[in-house]
Amino acid sequence: MTPENLLHRLPSTQKCTFGCPVLDRCLGGGIPCNSITEIVAESGCGKTQLCLQLALSAQLPPSLGGLSASSLYIHTEFSFPSRRLHQLSHAFISSHPRIFNNDPCDRIFVHAVYSADQLFDIMPKIESFLENMNTQLPVKLIVIDSIAALFRSEFENTPIELKRRSALFFKISGKLKSLAKRFGLAVVVTNQVVDLMGHLEGMNGLKVGNLGSLVSSGRRVCPALGLAWANCVNSRLFLSRNDEVVGEENGSVDVSACGDGDFLPRQTRRQLHVVFAPHLPDSSCEFVIRREGVFGVER
Amino acid sequence: MEVGRLPISASQRGKLIAAGYTTLSSFSSLSPSHLARDLKISDNEAAEIMRVASHSHRLDGSAAGCGTVNGAQTAWDMLHEEEMFPRITTSCMDLDNILGGGINCKEVTEIGGVPGIGKTQLGIQLAINVQIPVDYGGLGGKAIYIDTEGSFMVERALQIAEACIEDMSECGGLLRKDFQACQLKMHPNNILENIFYFRVCSYTEQIALINYLDKFISEHKDVKIVIVDSVTFHFRQDFDDMALRTRLLSGMALKLMKLAKDFSLAVVLLNQVTNKYIDGSFQLTLALGDSWSHSCTNRVILYWNGNERYAYIDKSPSLRSASAPYSVTSKGIRNSASNCKRIKMM
Numbered sequence: 001m002t003p004e005n006l007l008h009r010l011p012s013t014q015k016c017t018f019g020c021p022v023l024d025r026c027l028g029g030g031i032p033c034n035s036i037t038e039i040v041a042e043s044g045c046g047k048t049q050l051c052l053q054l055a056l057s058a059q060l061p062p063s064l065g066g067l068s069a070s071s072l073y074i075h076t077e078f079s080f081p082s083r084r085l086h087q088l089s090h091a092f093i094s095s096h097p098r099i100f101n102n103d104p105c106d107r108i109f110v111h112a113v114y115s116a117d118q119l120f121d122i123m124p125k126i127e128s129f130l131e132n133m134n135t136q137l138p139v140k141l142i143v144i145d146s147i148a149a150l151f152r153s154e155f156e157n158t159p160i161e162l163k164r165r166s167a168l169f170f171k172i173s174g175k176l177k178s179l180a181k182r183f184g185l186a187v188v189v190t191n192q193v194v195d196l197m198g199h200l201e202g203m204n205g206l207k208v209g210n211l212g213s214l215v216s217s218g219r220r221v222c223p224a225l226g227l228a229w230a231n232c233v234n235s236r237l238f239l240s241r242n243d244e245v246v247g248e249e250n251g252s253v254d255v256s257a258c259g260d261g262d263f264l265p266r267q268t269r270r271q272l273h274v275v276f277a278p279h280l281p282d283s284s285c286e287f288v289i290r291r292e293g294v295f296g297v298e299r
Numbered sequence: 300m301e302v303g304r305l306p307i308s309a310s311q312r313g314k315l316i317a318a319g320y321t322t323l324s325s326f327s328s329l330s331p332s333h334l335a336r337d338l339k340i341s342d343n344e345a346a347e348i349m350r351v352a353s354h355s356h357r358l359d360g361s362a363a364g365c366g367t368v369n370g371a372q373t374a375w376d377m378l379h380e381e382e383m384f385p386r387i388t389t390s391c392m393d394l395d396n397i398l399g400g401g402i403n404c405k406e407v408t409e410i411g412g413v414p415g416i417g418k419t420q421l422g423i424q425l426a427i428n429v430q431i432p433v434d435y436g437g438l439g440g441k442a443i444y445i446d447t448e449g450s451f452m453v454e455r456a457l458q459i460a461e462a463c464i465e466d467m468s469e470c471g472g473l474l475r476k477d478f479q480a481c482q483l484k485m486h487p488n489n490i491l492e493n494i495f496y497f498r499v500c501s502y503t504e505q506i507a508l509i510n511y512l513d514k515f516i517s518e519h520k521d522v523k524i525v526i527v528d529s530v531t532f533h534f535r536q537d538f539d540d541m542a543l544r545t546r547l548l549s550g551m552a553l554k555l556m557k558l559a560k561d562f563s564l565a566v567v568l569l570n571q572v573t574n575k576y577i578d579g580s581f582q583l584t585l586a587l588g589d590s591w592s593h594s595c596t597n598r599v600i601l602y603w604n605g606n607e608r609y610a611y612i613d614k615s616p617s618l619r620s621a622s623a624p625y626s627v628t629s630k631g632i633r634n635s636a637s638n639c640k641r642i643k644m645m
Contacts, residue, residue, distance in 0.1 A: 276415025
């Protein structure tokens with residue numbers, strides 16, 4: 001309610017690094033605090049990978065682009081991928097050996113949620129958790145993986161149900177945004193895609209964001225949950241995978257010298273696109289998923 | 300000329316009338332300090348009133364002496380007054396053209412569009428452009444930015460401010476008039492300093508803030524634009540009682556219109572779009588319902604046409620329906636790329 005002099009704040013919004021310079025450059029330093037960033041992709045594109053990596057890199061000190069913060073990971077779809085997190089955390093410790101003396105997984109709090117109403121109901125719990133936390137590092141990152149799973153099963157396709165659904169969207173997003181503002185949180189939610197039928201551009205002939213139509217695995221897709229939800233997020237990122245590029249040598253990848261081959265299908269070309277964001281231009285960036293994590297590739 | 304017609308704040312007008320000064324001539328011969336004593340206001344404020352009064356007197360000219368009803372205004376005067384206030388440019392020439400030169404003061408303009416079309420970008424751009432000094436054809440005012448969604452990014456504002464100053468210094472190279480002084484005044488940091496930013500997290504906060512704005516603006520007279528980004532967000536959350544929502548919204552709209560009139564400032568409301576269920580099919584409209592569409596003087600819809608962004612005047616009492624392309628660049632809102640090429644070729 002009080003006027004905030006912009007100059008008394010940091011010169012730019014605080015960002016949480018992805019732990020990869022190429023991805024950070026594409027996204028202006030990482031995921032911005034005080035706002036909701038949505039990662040949209042079909043399954044198997046790397047949404048969860050990116051989220052796990054964020055939860056780790058948020059623990060880095062600000063000098064390395066992190067938030068020196070713990071994170072809260074709300075998962076809705078599968079059981080929490082703790083094996084993968086351990087794998088990532090080993091790589092994380094070995095690349096930053098001086099910073100951490102205990103397991104970084106200790107600073108990732110995990111909570112399962114199974115319905116949209118439950119998600120709204122635990123908001124006060126999250127708030128009091130953020131208020132009275134006496135851990136080493138404050139929580140500055142909330143990941144919801146995925147928001148789509150909660151909303152896609154429960155509601156019927158009738159006008160009344162759809163209205164109830166979109167009211168819940170705005171309630172949840174409003175609550176998340178006020179938490180984000182109050183505690184300086186970066187909020188990341190993941191979303192699924194739906195296939196696009198017909199010749200129309202975008203959802204119901206409506207284009208949202210920079211890209212006319214999103215293409216993944218050779219199909220035209222659009223983010224799930226419709227227009228109402230699109231109004232609830234501040235930025236939207238889209239991950240795509242396309243298999244058409246075959247036989248690309250991964251030797252050109254410069255990020256890590258560790259040569260692992262059989263972990264990822266070589267012919268998959270993954271890209272990250274900025275669909276819309278208040279602070280970013282229309283840009284995209286290629287990336288690979290390896291055992292050590294997600295890395296951007298310089299083209 | 301009546302005091303009621305002076306472009307001064309309502310409280311000043313009230314004080315003048317309460318002290319018995321109902322016409323211009325009744326106090327135009329006084330000294331500012333005398334007036335200050337009579338009205339119990341500061342010398343500066345009194346001097347400001349005198350300045351406005353003498354200015355209006357000159358403008359008034361021949362019209363003086365016509366016995367109009369207290370507070371009334373002839374359309375001729377209004378035309379003069381309107382010409383006195385420059386419009387706020389959008390930095391996109393095509394968009395300015397269809398808007399009749401830019402966003403008008405004393406009016407409420409609603410701008411709506413799908414996510415990612417550039418509503419926030421336009422909002423930030425206007426908050427910066429309102430500060431373009433008078434010498435450069437701007438208003439030299441300040442901006443209030445009410446953020447309900449958390450999309451205002453300081454670094455983006457800084458980027459647009461820098462580009463704005465760059466453009467002005469190019470322009471200043473041609474004018475050469477007070478350029479040094481202006482450059483000193485128009486530092487990016489100063490531009491950011493002149494944007495009063497409010498972040499509201501619920502609809503009660505939003506209404507409270509808008510009720511409090513007239514007090515805030517009477518303390519900061521040079522505020523020339525109020526931007527609400529977006530007016531919609533908190534009103535789509537949890538309203539079982541839609542009649543209550545309509546009442547709250549129309550009350551808020553009236554407050555904003557009054558602000559625009561009283562302080563001669565522009566109000567820009569950003570709105571979201573929604574699917575409206577008509578006759579068994581979904582159609583795209585701006586959010587907040589039918590009654591809300593009466594709340595704004597002008598309504599501009601932003602939409603995609605192929606890969607180009609377009610703006611369309613949906614409703615306006617003075618402008619004809621028209622559409623124009625624009626683009627969002629690293630420098631802010633600019634002419635569409637295809638038009639840029641055309642201009643460059645010429």
